[in-house]
Amino acid sequence: MSSDDLTPRKIVEKLDQYIIGQHKAKRAVAIALRNRWRRQNVSAELGEEISPKNIIMIGPTGVGKTEIARRLAKLDNSPFIKIEASKFTEVGYVGRDVESMVRDLVELSVGMVKSEEQGSVRTKAAELAEDRLLDVLLPPKPQEKKVMDMIADGNGTTLPAEYVPEQESTREKLRRFLREGRLDSRFVEIEVNEVRSTPMIEIFSSAGMEDMGLNVKEMLGNLFPQKKKKRRLKVPEALEILSEEEAQRLVDMEKVTRTAIERVEQSGIVFLDEIDKIVGSDQTQGPDVSREGVQRDLLPIVEGSTVNTRYGMVKTDHILFIAAGAFSATKPSDLIPELQGRFPIRVELNSLGKEEFIRILTEPHNALVKQYIEMMATEGVRITFKEDAIAAIAETATLVNDRMENIGARRLYTIMESLLDEISFEAPEMKGQEVVIDADYVAKQLDAIVEDEDLSRYIL
Ligand SMILES: Nc1ncnc2c1ncn2[C@@H]1O[C@H](COP(=O)(O)OP(=O)(O)OP(=O)(O)O)[C@@H](O)[C@H]1O
Ligand SMILES: [Mg+2]
Numbered sequence: 001m002s003s004d005d006l007t008p009r010k011i012v013e014k015l016d017q018y019i020i021g022q023h024k025a026k027r028a029v030a031i032a033l034r035n036r037w038r039r040q041n042v043s044a045e046l047g048e049e050i051s052p053k054n055i056i057m058i059g060p061t062g063v064g065k066t067e068i069a070r071r072l073a074k075l076d077n078s079p080f081i082k083i084e085a086s087k088f089t090e091v092g093y094v095g096r097d098v099e100s101m102v103r104d105l106v107e108l109s110v111g112m113v114k115s116e117e118q119g120s121v122r123t124k125a126a127e128l129a130e131d132r133l134l135d136v137l138l139p140p141k142p143q144e145k146k147v148m149d150m151i152a153d154g155n156g157t158t159l160p161a162e163y164v165p166e167q168e169s170t171r172e173k174l175r176r177f178l179r180e181g182r183l184d185s186r187f188v189e190i191e192v193n194e195v196r197s198t199p200m201i202e203i204f205s206s207a208g209m210e211d212m213g214l215n216v217k218e219m220l221g222n223l224f225p226q227k228k229k230k231r232r233l234k235v236p237e238a239l240e241i242l243s244e245e246e247a248q249r250l251v252d253m254e255k256v257t258r259t260a261i262e263r264v265e266q267s268g269i270v271f272l273d274e275i276d277k278i279v280g281s282d283q284t285q286g287p288d289v290s291r292e293g294v295q296r297d298l299l300p301i302v303e304g305s306t307v308n309t310r311y312g313m314v315k316t317d318h319i320l321f322i323a324a325g326a327f328s329a330t331k332p333s334d335l336i337p338e339l340q341g342r343f344p345i346r347v348e349l350n351s352l353g354k355e356e357f358i359r360i361l362t363e364p365h366n367a368l369v370k371q372y373i374e375m376m377a378t379e380g381v382r383i384t385f386k387e388d389a390i391a392a393i394a395e396t397a398t399l400v401n402d403r404m405e406n407i408g409a410r411r412l413y414t415i416m417e418s419l420l421d422e423i424s425f426e427a428p429e430m431k432g433q434e435v436v437i438d439a440d441y442v443a444k445q446l447d448a449i450v451e452d453e454d455l456s457r458y459i460l
Pocket of ligand 1: 018020021064325326
């Protein structure tokens, strides 16, 4: 869908396909996304002045915060990255600059744009690959070369290809065979670029070099010429590899980089998870990096600054930040004031109960119940869920969430897994059977676990 059509209402509709409830949060992110489109359509001068309205999503664990942000990014192909804010406070990350998130985002965007570009040159690449393969299948014969030399004119230039019609027609015949798949079982030997393995260099590069925006692996890699390797392959496989190589060659990396950076600057989304973990007093911190320190480090990026990446400078002014946190012991107002101002929109997500669980189990495009039905179908086993079963599962999830820790919709995963444990194991031997899962079945599978508190602590 083009972003022109992505009105807030449409965005919410799209999110509704995956996330149940949480209407306020959906509305807020929909408006934020639309505002970006609006900003791109006002005069460039004013557009520069309009800053994104960053959002804080507040809500308990497992109620859809991450899911909303992730689905949002997919809607308009925005480069999207999810970061745990708390990781910047950990001992191992002392001094690790928060700018690395922007570098990661650019890296991701380059990957996205590159594969799009490769897709758009696919036809051309396939043609070139076909020619390369035909060259291998039908190398110019030595005698014919001599003939060509003989008929070369006085200036030493050979005559045009029409003068050797025989070879050409054999080639076209072969091309036809190739396209008709008549050569599919033949083997050919082709030269392919060797995949470089540089395991040792990996160790160096993770030790903080990336923070300088350098890619040691690539630098060292470029010192050695690209190695070629002969491989014996079946024709279709060879074609695929050659197409891949041709596609890489056809893509203009400079253009890719430019587009990728622009996309990050104009429509990047950074999802800052666990923002509540960098809020609050520093008394209990010990060796960890001070939380307020992390907030200060974040500030310039959120406020807009220029980050140096290995693809060039990236301005962060218009990147949309969506923060999320449970904020059970703290409040957004405990953030340093500068940061609060940069997150003007606050939305609360509701904790989920039985009614929501029933819908989550069945309605979303990727609903758990649909997943299990399809998975078992691959084994030739037809499972169906009765309505009372769904209700019983939702009820159990609510009960366990109340009694133990409330982990929201994630509880459904553990419960479904236990519920279908037996069928999952035995399915291959049950080919052709039909299993109806009703409330009795749910009770039979789950009651023993649910009633035993110790057991449920481990299993559910
Ligand atoms: N409202 C919802 N509708 C549909 N599915 C949901 C909903 N809430 C949660 N889920 C499912 O539960 C899982 C966990 O949700 P999600 O990752 O969004 O949790 P979260 O709110 O980010 O929690 P945390 O604070 O622990 O990060 C997801 O896989 C998602 O599919
Ligand atoms: Mg999350």
